[in-house]
Amino acid sequence: MSTAVRTESDRVRLRLEVEGEIDALLARTSRQAQTYGTEFLRLWSHTAQHVRGGKLLRPILLLETYDALRPDGDRREALRLATAVEALHFAFLLHDDVIDQDLRRRGELNLVGELVESATAAGRGSAARHWAETGAILAGDLLLSSAHQIVARVRAPEATRERLLDLLEHTILETTAGEFSDVGLSDGMVAPDLDAVLVMTKQKTASYTFELPLRAAAILAGGSPELEHALSIAGAHLGLAYQLQDDLLSVFGDADEHGKDPYSDLREGKHTAVICFAQRTSAWPVIARHFGDPQLQPEDAVRVRRLLTDCGAEDHVRALIDDQLAALTELVADEERGGAIPARVRAMLLDLAARIDGRRS
Amino acid sequence: MSTAVRTESDRVRLRLEVEGEIDALLARTSRQAQTYGTEFLRLWSHTAQHVRGGKLLRPILLLETYDALRPDGDRREALRLATAVEALHFAFLLHDDVIDQDLRRRGELNLVGELVESATAAGRGSAARHWAETGAILAGDLLLSSAHQIVARVRAPEATRERLLDLLEHTILETTAGEFSDVGLSDGMVAPDLDAVLVMTKQKTASYTFELPLRAAAILAGGSPELEHALSIAGAHLGLAYQLQDDLLSVFGDADEHGKDPYSDLREGKHTAVICFAQRTSAWPVIARHFGDPQLQPEDAVRVRRLLTDCGAEDHVRALIDDQLAALTELVADEERGGAIPARVRAMLLDLAARIDGRRS
Known part of the structure; x- marks a missing residue:
């Protein structure tokens, strides 16, 4: 039974796989976002940066479970689903941060905090918070949509x-x-x-x-x-x-x-x-x-x-x-x-x- | 060509069809919401009430177009899609009202306004606004999800x-x-x-x-x-x-x-x-x-x-x-x-x- 338990290096490999898939999703949305002006593209690139920094607990759990159930299975769809689960996680986090009026998460600036900083740097101090919270609500909507899109298109x-x-x-x-x-x-x-x-x-x-x-x-x-x-x-x-x-x-x-x-x-x-x-x-x-x-x-x-x-x-x-x-x-x-x-x-x-x-x- | 243009009574009939379909969606979600306590059920019933009051411009346009393209088509899926479009519309409205910090829409209390009123009546004046905006963010998320669910399941x-x-x-x-x-x-x-x-x-x-x-x-x-x-x-x-x-x-x-x-x-x-x-x-x-x-x-x-x-x-x-x-x-x-x-x-x-x-x- 001991061979079924993943080692830390197995998990590093899974993490790299998930990161690659998440990067592909984020890059695709970034390309689409380019049509809609600088501010929207910046919103998305800030969002992507935060999504990239996650612990990936949920997608790795999904992949580990799939691998344990189907050691010889085609993992492409499992990887896609893993990405959907992470997108959903971030959608919840972003809306949660707006609801809790937080500017930080685990000691680091969250998306709202970062947008407040960049809007303040642009001289928009008074409206910065509103602008930042708007960005987090909308980015959360986009990620919630992405999660659904992936599941809806599973092969x-x-x-x-x-x-x-x-x-x-x-x-x-x-x-x-x-x-x-x-x-x-x-x-x-x-x-x-x-x-x-x-x-x-x-x-x-x-x-x-x-x-x-x-x-x-x-x-x-x-x-x-x-x-x-x-x-x-x-x-x-x-x-x-x-x-x-x-x-x-x-x-x-x-x-x-x-x-x-x-x-x-x-x-x-x-x-x-x-x-x-x-x-x-x-x-x-x-x-x-x-x-x-x-x-x-x-x-x-x-x-x-x-x-x-x-x-x-x-x-x-x-x-x-x-x-x-x-x-x-x-x-x-x-x-x-x-x-x-x-x-x-x-x-x-x-x-x-x-x-x-x-x-x- | 004049027969192709809908009369007001055609539109009333379309409206009733769409309303029936939207009611079915809302009733289904209400049943699901019952598992999750009084406050959540109340949130959903307030939301449903607002969705029911819409002008239905978008779903009626979808159905009119479908009928014009396929006069003898099976309209069941068109009706479902019409409901998805209305759910999406309300998801946008709810998040827009939170972003714009509005309590009213077209002269009437919107969902945030109504939740503020009911929380204030419950003696929670100071937190009422926060509670109400949270409700609108989450109800918007649920409707955004519904729109995707319907499209993903189109037959x-x-x-x-x-x-x-x-x-x-x-x-x-x-x-x-x-x-x-x-x-x-x-x-x-x-x-x-x-x-x-x-x-x-x-x-x-x-x-x-x-x-x-x-x-x-x-x-x-x-x-x-x-x-x-x-x-x-x-x-x-x-x-x-x-x-x-x-x-x-x-x-x-x-x-x-x-x-x-x-x-x-x-x-x-x-x-x-x-x-x-x-x-x-x-x-x-x-x-x-x-x-x-x-x-x-x-x-x-x-x-x-x-x-x-x-x-x-x-x-x-x-x-x-x-x-x-x-x-x-x-x-x-x-x-x-x-x-x-x-x-x-x-x-x-x-x-x-x-x-x-x-x-x-």
Whole structure:
């Protein structure tokens, strides 16, 4: 079974393949954009630059899964689908950044931030933010369209294409619903309770980050509905564990390693699972004084962090992650005793779980 | 030829057909949305209500064209495509309203305005605007996805489907570019010159309002590339004339008839062709004092309106409209002498031109 688990160098090779395909998509759109004037071309080249800088988690997962299911398959369409998944990811990120009014992502200027800078340099300070947010909305629309265009043109039997379109539709509906709940939690339109946060997390992140690539690979590989269903459940466990780990890291992690502002979630008042647990404890009144304060000072942040540990929130979320990873392990064991997921894919899922468990950045 | 021109009652029948199809799409999405909580369902039901209230100009044009090309054709797929075109229109409107920070459209609350009202009623005054704009961005994403889903699933030969996908891709790129130029004109990132405004108008409005329905009908009806090309040119003339007429009406028209705030374009500082002409005249310094003033008073607006007439802007834009309609008439005459557009469609195009010419609301 060990040969089925990809090594780091396998993943580098997959990354290069995906990058080549994404570059081809971006270059094609750039050529089309040239007809529409300097500003539009510049918007697209900024967008392309950001898309190129991604971690490619989702497309690599899709390709790894496809390769494990069809070691001798024709990978061209899998590569195309992988690109679609990355385009969808960036469309969501761009609209999310507009919604969250962020100028940075993971410490770097995001597209809005970059457009603000270039418009300010052009002497358009007062309108720069509006111009930049407009650009991000429109670039998101273009990438959302690209994702659909790729899936719609997949060279596969009619029934396969329809299943992929169904999956895309479901994923977008679910992710959109999750995003709306997330904003609803921040804006006080949705009551902040731990269950609501977990459902939101599953919808907003797990659905398109793990379930989509796993299921898309299964469909393209000609897998049964049973395989697709089992991978969907596996994806939900992995996705939830991944995002909860992300929430923990952003408060308790080593900022130097993961590159995020260590207190941005606290400053922005993000209703993560960590926060929702703390809200039910006696530590909350003190934490609440600093939660959502854009001016949060490091010494207060350190204090809040300690309170989040002492009130049991950190341990509780770690336990939630363990639950999800344990459920994944159990699912894999069940599948081994007679299920739809083949051995290579089972090994890949366990490897993923181990990487999420050990994640430090 | 007169029998080919639709009567008002034909159009009422077409409208009912389109409404039925749009209702079916909206009901389907509502059922899917139910899984995702009260707020998401409410977002979708507000969205559906707005989509239902549209004038249906674009889907009716598509169906009229298809019927004229294939009087005995199977109209089911044409109806589906008509719905896709309307979904795309609303996706653009929703994102446009967020970008323009509008709460109303044609005198009525738009989706953002309505969500602000309901969030304010729920006691969430401070976050209401953010919540509402988030809703409009996400609802726009869902409608943009719906438009793609419908086109991707059209039951037609592979080559037809690919041509339709190409058309959708081209239209979205062009409309997005037009929207970006329009905002660039307002934000001072694009120099406001009359040619730039005409190109922007062609891209932002003519492309998806006239060219898309005409070309989509031609493709679905199995028309030749020559027919599609000729209809594309016809659509550009009609679309430009339509939007320029709209710009004129919004400044000089009878507000009671067209239902728009008569001075909203002036208040918002919209760089229409009327304004761009006036900028090159000696009347501009006085107009400029009021242009883009959200507090513009009726007596000043009347004065600006008179100046826009006296400086020749009104006449100039009327002449531009006449040019476009004359070009359309000439194209139709050429086609009659031996072209790709059949008689029924030529009659329909002339009828459309006459309606744009005589438009009062």
